[in-house]
Amino acid sequence: MNSLMTKSVAVLSLLLPLAALAKPDLSRLQVPSGYSLSLFADNVENARQIAVSKQGIVYVGSRKAGKVHALIDFNKDGVADKTILLAEGLTMPSGLALKDGDLYVAAVDKILRFKQIDKNLNSPSYDVFYDKLPDKRHHGWKFIRFSPEGELIIPIGAPCNVCKEEAPFGEIVALNLETKTLKTWAKGVRNSVGFDFHPETQGFWFSDNGRDMMGDDIPPCEINRLNDIGDHFGFPYFHAGGIPDPEFNAGRKASEFVAPKLALGAHVAPLGIHFYRGKQFPQQMKNKLFVAEHGSWNRSKKSGYRVMLATVKDGQITGYEPFITGFMKDEQTYGRPVAFAELEDGSLLVSDDFADAIYRISYNKK
Incomplete structure (x- = not known):
């Protein structure tokens, strides 16, 4: 056991006990045979993106709550024992990522950095690492991740339902940590x-949320794959590969843009996606793609509200099926899945910003 875990007494004075409020009703959620779903943590307000450090500490962003938390499972039993409030009063710090021991947090127009966070849980502080992102709040919250080359990948959503704005809006960009310069990775992306x-x-695979106000059933949301740096995926001219926008398609052709690898249901709102890398699940689950369909907000009959599983083969999606259901029933919302992260044992964490919870999916080996 590392020194951080053994020196828990020094940290406990600054730890906040997990609130003893009503827990999410796990009996409503269904997973495939052989898997079990448990509660890793509850009362993690507005839980969004998750990152797990090498020490096994789970960091969680939020959106409306404006908070960043750390969760510690001291005895490694798959349940968080304590939570630490690292920061509050931030502007939609939804996305976070770890690199070389530092925690990076995306707060709309800024990237914040908590240096060597695992070692500084008793006195968390941050600096502003980068502050030249747009400050528009509409689609301004972010999911971030480091590329294999070490660049920080950042989406910059369109500041509207549908509009034509100058770059970098509607793009996914890469931030070089040394030069602090941005490079465009993908264009025509409404809100990944x-x-x-x-x-x-x-x-590089990414989700994208389709525009609203074209009816219940169009346009589809998307799962995309980047073929070449600078690819354009159609927004605002075309949606889901071939649906022309009624306001912005004049003079453009669908063939100019990269079509999605999978057109999903309209308004299902795919957020986090995650390729399974662990060894706990059966071998056939390796490299399967989990997709969190956060769920519709303005459809006459709700859609989404589930975790899906995509099969990716030779760069194509060849299957798409439910993995966790029960977040919504009879138009009643009980949860909204957001993002994923794996623990060292290969179990999978899933955040839920509606139920303020983080679930743990494990496989029951026989």
């Missing part, structure tokens, strides 16, 4: 709140 790199090919 989740992406991952394929563990074997290193291909």
